[in-house]
Every structure is written in C-alpha cells, then in structure tokens.
Amino acid sequence: MTKILVTGGAGFIGGNFVQYMLKKYSEYEIYNLDMLTYAGDLTKHQEIEQYKNYSFINMDIADRTSIEALFEEEEFDYVVHFAAESHVDRSIDDPAIFIRTNVLGTQVLLDAAKQINVKKFVHVSTDEVYGELEFDSDTFFDENSPIQPNSPYSASKASSDLLVRAYNETYGLPVNITRCSNNYGPYHFPEKLIPLTISRVLNDQEVPVYGNGNNIRDWLHVTDHCSAIDLIMHEAKSGEVFNIGGHNEKSNLEVVRTIIRSLGxxxxxxxxxxxxxxxxxxxxxxxTKLEQLGWKPVYDFESGIAHTVQWFLDNKDWWENILSGEYQSYFKKQYTLK
Known part of the structure; x- marks a missing residue:
C-alpha cells in the first residue's frame, strides 16, 4: 500500500489535505505528522480517526533523530510538506522560531527523504516569497519571477524553497514546489483575516483592518488547493514549480465588507x-502552468466565502474553544481594540 506522509496535518491547509486524501483514496495509507503547536488541532480529525489507513504522529520536524528513525521504519513513498510557522505578524515578533521550523525542519525532512529514496517530496510554499506587486491589475507573479521576500516569514519560506531546489539539483531527490495564494475555508485558525473577521462579527466585536485596508491578496479556497497538490503529486514532472492561485483578487477591506454584509x-x-x-x-x-497540467478551481470568491461563512456558523464550538487563553493574549498584544 502506498504510504504518504503529510507534515503539518493538524493545521489548516494540511488538515484539509489529510481529509481530502482519505476520502478520495482508500488504497493509500495517510500519516499525519504534527508537533501540535498553538495552531495545531486534532478535533477536526475525530471523524477520520477510525479509518484504518490513517495514523497520527506527534513529532517535531526539526528533531533529526526522531524523523530519521521514523522514515527508516515506515519507508514513505511520498512526503507532502505543509508543516510551517505561517503567520506574518508572529514572524515579525519572533523570527527565530520561523527559521528553526521552516528552514531547519525542512532540511531535516529532506535528508530523511533522501535516505529512503522517496518517490516525490512536495514542498508547499507561498506566493509571499515573490515579494510584492504594485497596484497594477495587469502584473502577476509566475514561476520564473524573482524571489524577493519582505517579512521574516516569507524569507524563511523562500529559504526552504531554495533548499528543496538544491536537493533536487544536487542529489536528484524528486521534488515539486508549490506556491499558493491566500487560502480560506473550514478549520481556518482565527488569527488570519477571514476567520478573524467572521468570528468577531458574529460576536459583534470590532474588526481590525491594517492601514487603509487597500492591500490586495488573491484568495484560494482550501479545497481547490488540495486538489491542485493531489494533481501535482501524481502528475507533475520532478523539479517543477507550480503557482496555485484562484484569480480572486480582493483588497482586505473588500473581504471584510463582504463578510459583514453576508452576516447582516x-x-x-x-x-x-x-x-x-x-x-x-x-x-x-x-x-496558467498548473491549469495546463489539468487543474481548475471549483470556487470563485463569492461561492467560496459563502461556504466558509456557513461553515463557521455551523461549527461555533470549534472556533469558540480557540478564542481563549494564548489566543486572547496574542490578540490584545497585536491590536488595540475592545
């Protein structure tokens, strides 16, 4: 049976990918490896814990001894690497943990994957490694755009991208690198813009918007992201980089206003x-490159945000449990609001 290791499978995107793959491929064994940091959550996987082809491993990707022993024991066929510190604001406050997890952790995984000759190492990255674009709707990042990160978070991801490329070029490790736009959807941790807005609006609390709210992001529903990674893992030529975007550019203010209107x-x-x-x-x-491989998103922003808002309405217990303790301390530190 094919063995797939998903790192960061208790997080937002990785968690959705674990569920996506288990529901689509009964013939695969899915291993979810996660250290369960503040953003890690296993309650989302209660339904799939009964699956015989699902296993959870609580482990730090930067723990070389444990990771190498695990790889030697299980001999994974594929590694899909989501595990990362991912919140830009937190990277500004404390860059060191981002370097440890995102750079050193990735290098440990690459070494372990090289030792057992995995069939493919899929490294999930971000469009933020490209830096920023001007407010010009005719310009886009493609896979050949220069890497020019501007935050400690994006710099750590750019560094890990370059390591993955180097292991392909130097050692012949089969890899793909994916760079996605901003994701949203079920189980999105409420420090990020969309779930933060939904949760605060439902509680009639003020919603913080940075600056004038004109910063623009392309939005991608997490299910569309999962289908793209599935396709790349199975069909893409080794060494290729793929951008995964939704063609849904919105300013932060537009996003917040859309959610507020949808909730009346x-x-x-x-x-x-x-x-x-x-x-x-x-x-x-x-x-375009990914679309030529055969991928197409299902959700536009309007249908995707409606689906996401409804999910948060239907799953209040999940996110209300998160809005306490460390999260509240972080929020008060980051924003001055009621």
Whole structure:
C-alpha cells in the first residue's frame, strides 16, 4: 500500500489535505505528522480517526533523530510538506522560531527523504516569497519571477524553497514546489483575516483592518488547493514549480465588507489600526502552468466565502474553544481594540 506522509496535518491547509486524501483514496495509507503547536488541532480529525489507513504522529520536524528513525521504519513513498510557522505578524515578533521550523525542519525532512529514496517530496510554499506587486491589475507573479521576500516569514519560506531546489539539483531527490495564494475555508485558525473577521462579527466585536485596508491578496479556497497538490503529486514532472492561485483578487477591506454584509451586520464594526511593518501591497499569481497540467478551481470568491461563512456558523464550538487563553493574549498584544 502506498504510504504518504503529510507534515503539518493538524493545521489548516494540511488538515484539509489529510481529509481530502482519505476520502478520495482508500488504497493509500495517510500519516499525519504534527508537533501540535498553538495552531495545531486534532478535533477536526475525530471523524477520520477510525479509518484504518490513517495514523497520527506527534513529532517535531526539526528533531533529526526522531524523523530519521521514523522514515527508516515506515519507508514513505511520498512526503507532502505543509508543516510551517505561517503567520506574518508572529514572524515579525519572533523570527527565530520561523527559521528553526521552516528552514531547519525542512532540511531535516529532506535528508530523511533522501535516505529512503522517496518517490516525490512536495514542498508547499507561498506566493509571499515573490515579494510584492504594485497596484497594477495587469502584473502577476509566475514561476520564473524573482524571489524577493519582505517579512521574516516569507524569507524563511523562500529559504526552504531554495533548499528543496538544491536537493533536487544536487542529489536528484524528486521534488515539486508549490506556491499558493491566500487560502480560506473550514478549520481556518482565527488569527488570519477571514476567520478573524467572521468570528468577531458574529460576536459583534470590532474588526481590525491594517492601514487603509487597500492591500490586495488573491484568495484560494482550501479545497481547490488540495486538489491542485493531489494533481501535482501524481502528475507533475520532478523539479517543477507550480503557482496555485484562484484569480480572486480582493483588497482586505473588500473581504471584510463582504463578510459583514453576508452576516447582516454594520460596517461600523470596522476599525482601522496601525499598518503592519513591511506590509506588502499586492500579491497576485498566474496559475496558467498548473491549469495546463489539468487543474481548475471549483470556487470563485463569492461561492467560496459563502461556504466558509456557513461553515463557521455551523461549527461555533470549534472556533469558540480557540478564542481563549494564548489566543486572547496574542490578540490584545497585536491590536488595540475592545
């Protein structure tokens, strides 16, 4: 039976990918490896814990001894690497943990994958490694755009991208690198813009918007991201890089207003706050190369955001449990709001 190791499978995108793959491929054994940091959550996987082809492994990807022993024991066929510290604001406060997990952790996994000759190492990265674009709707990042990261987070991801490329070029390790635009959907941790907005609007609390809210992002529903990675893992030529984008460019303010309107609340809840340091103006990526491989997103932004808002309405227990403890301490530190 084919063995697939998913790192970061208790997180948002990795968690959705684990569920996507288990529901699509009964013939695969899916191993979910996660250290369960503040953003790691296993309650989302209660339904699939009964699956005989699913296993959870609590482990730090930067723990070389444990990772190498695990790889030697299980002999995985594929590695799909999501595990990462991913919140830009937190990287500005404490870059060191981002370097440890995103760079050193990736290098440990690459070494372990090389030792057992995996069939493919899929490294999940971000469009933020390209830096920023001007507010010009005719310009996009493609796979040949220069890497110019502007935050400690994106710099750590760019570094890991280059390591993955180097292991392909130097050692012949079969790899693909994917760079996605901003994801949203079920089980999105509420420190990010869309779930933060939904949760605060439902509680009639002010919603913090950085600067004037004009920063633009391309939005991708997480299910569309999962289908893209599935295709790349199975069909893409080794060494190739793929951008995964949804063609859904929206300013942060547009996103917040869309959610507020969908919930029938007042835009008076919007509170502009001091802009983030090094806040990139615009991200937009060209997914033509991936579309030529056979991928097409199912969700446009309107249908995707409606699905996401409804999911948060139907799953209040999940996100209300998160909105306490460390999260509250972080929120008060990051924003000055009610």
């Amino acid at each position: 609340k007042s835009e008076d809840l919007i509170k502009f706050v001091t802009d983030r340091k090094g806040h990139d103006k615009r991200y937009a990526i060209d997914p």
